[in-house]
Amino acid sequence: xxxxxxxxxxxxxxxQKAFKELVNNYEKKVFNxxxxxxxxxxxxxxxxxxxxxxxxxxxxxxxxxxSLSTWIYRITVTKCLDFKKASNRKKRFAIMESLxxxxxxxxxxxxxxxxxxxxxxxxxxxxxxxxAAIEKLGENQxxxxxxxxxxxxxxxxxxxxxxxxxxxxxxxxxxxRKNLQxxxxxxxxxxx
Amino acid sequence: xAKENTIKEQIEETMKxxxxxxxxxxxxxLYEKILNRMQQRKGSLPGRYFIAKRSLAIIAIMLLINxxxxxxxxxxxxxxxxxxxxxxxxxxxYNLDESSSNL
Numbered sequence: 001x002x003x004x005x006x007x008x009x010x011x012x013x014x015x016q017k018a019f020k021e022l023v024n025n026y027e028k029k030v031f032n033x034x035x036x037x038x039x040x041x042x043x044x045x046x047x048x049x050x051x052x053x054x055x056x057x058x059x060x061x062x063x064x065x066x067s068l069s070t071w072i073y074r075i076t077v078t079k080c081l082d083f084k085k086a087s088n089r090k091k092r093f094a095i096m097e098s099l100x101x102x103x104x105x106x107x108x109x110x111x112x113x114x115x116x117x118x119x120x121x122x123x124x125x126x127x128x129x130x131x132a133a134i135e136k137l138g139e140n141q142x143x144x145x146x147x148x149x150x151x152x153x154x155x156x157x158x159x160x161x162x163x164x165x166x167x168x169x170x171x172x173x174x175x176x177r178k179n180l181q182x183x184x185x186x187x188x189x190x191x192x
Numbered sequence: 193x194a195k196e197n198t199i200k201e202q203i204e205e206t207m208k209x210x211x212x213x214x215x216x217x218x219x220x221x222l223y224e225k226i227l228n229r230m231q232q233r234k235g236s237l238p239g240r241y242f243i244a245k246r247s248l249a250i251i252a253i254m255l256l257i258n259x260x261x262x263x264x265x266x267x268x269x270x271x272x273x274x275x276x277x278x279x280x281x282x283x284x285x286y287n288l289d290e291s292s293s294n295l
Contacts (some may be wrong), residue, residue, distance in 0.1 A: 023223045031218035045219055052226050053233075118214040126206045127213075149210045177207075184203045 004068055009140050011059045026069075026071055030076050031153070032118075036150040037080035037143075039114035041132055047083050051076050070160045073153070077143060077161060133183040144169050145176035 010018035030051050034044035054075050062071055107159035134142060143162060147153040149171075155173075159166045219225065282288070 011246055020223055023226065027218040027222050027242075028215060031222075032215050035216055043226075045222070048218065048222065049226050053230055056230070116213060117216040119209065120212055120214075121210045122214060127209050128208050130209055151196065152241050181203055182208070184206055185199060188199045 005064065008059060008064065008068060011056065014139055019052075019056055019134060020159035022055065026052075026072055029069075030072065033073065033076045033147070033151050034080055034148045037077070039116075039135070043083060043087070045107065047076075047079050049078050054079065055148070066160050070157060072150075073147070073161045075158070077147075081139075089102070091124050097100060129184070129187060131185065133180055136183055141176035141179065148173055 007018060009022075011022065020117065027048065031044055031048045033040070034047045034051070038044050040046060051072070053085075055072060062068075066074075114128060114131045115124060116127055116131065131156065137145060139163070144158055145156045146154070153161070155166050157171045158169045162169070
């Protein structure tokens with residue numbers, strides 16, 4: 001903890017070496033979280049950059065009540081949700097535009113086409129179905145489920161990131177799993 | 193029944209993918225890209241601010257020139273009017289009007 005405080009102080013002092021260390025230590029985690037939430041490589045990389053810029057910009061306001069890792073995850077989730085909201089607005093506008101004879105909507109906007117780079121080749125097709133189903137979950141269920149199953153965060157870490165109790169996290173993940181099974185069941189029934 | 197079992201199996205198989213997903217690698221030049229983006233923002237903001245400040249200054253100078261020239265012309269035309277009316281009074285008083293002259 002003391003080590004972490006020292007490291008945070010170096011970041012507050014705008015030490016470039018410390019910032020490089022921060023990026024090296026967290027780039028994979030942040031990028032993978034962004035990828036799980038945004039389901040697009042370019043958007044994930046763009047948001048990853050924004051996360052680190054935000055961390056660097058607001059580290060002086062970090063009160064150290066939570067660990068640095070939790071704080072970074074919190075920023076990541078917030079940035080991803082903001083990005084999604086903005087892109088949903090764009091998507092709605094694009095739909096309106098296409099109704100009035102404008103451009104076709106880009107296929108990459110649909111999560112059903114997402115090909116996660118970490119999914120094994122033989123799982124690719126089922127992976128697409130799975131990610132499309134995750135996308136249909138409610139926001140809190142989706143966040144908790146994604147952080148636990150794709151980013152390997154513990155219930156305690158998720159409770160800190162989402163600022164809710166551990167029992168709420170358990171309940172969210174349980175319901176997410178049940179809903180996901182139902183969604184998959186409906187999909188396989190309809191596509192038999 | 194067989195169909196139900198197949199669906200169940202498919203759901204299980206799909207859910208199992210979650211355990212097999214590997215972590216994706218971030219861009220190896222991510223750090224440089226972040227620095228570049230930070231630099232761009234740092235550089236663009238004062239530039240934009242300067243352009244806005246300069247155009248405001250130009251507008252203010254042009255407004256000032258307009259107001260001053262308007263004030264100058266108003267003052268000048270007022271003085272001409274006063275001059276004109278004083279001359280008219282003098283002509284009338286001494287009957288210097290060309291049309292009324294008997295010479």
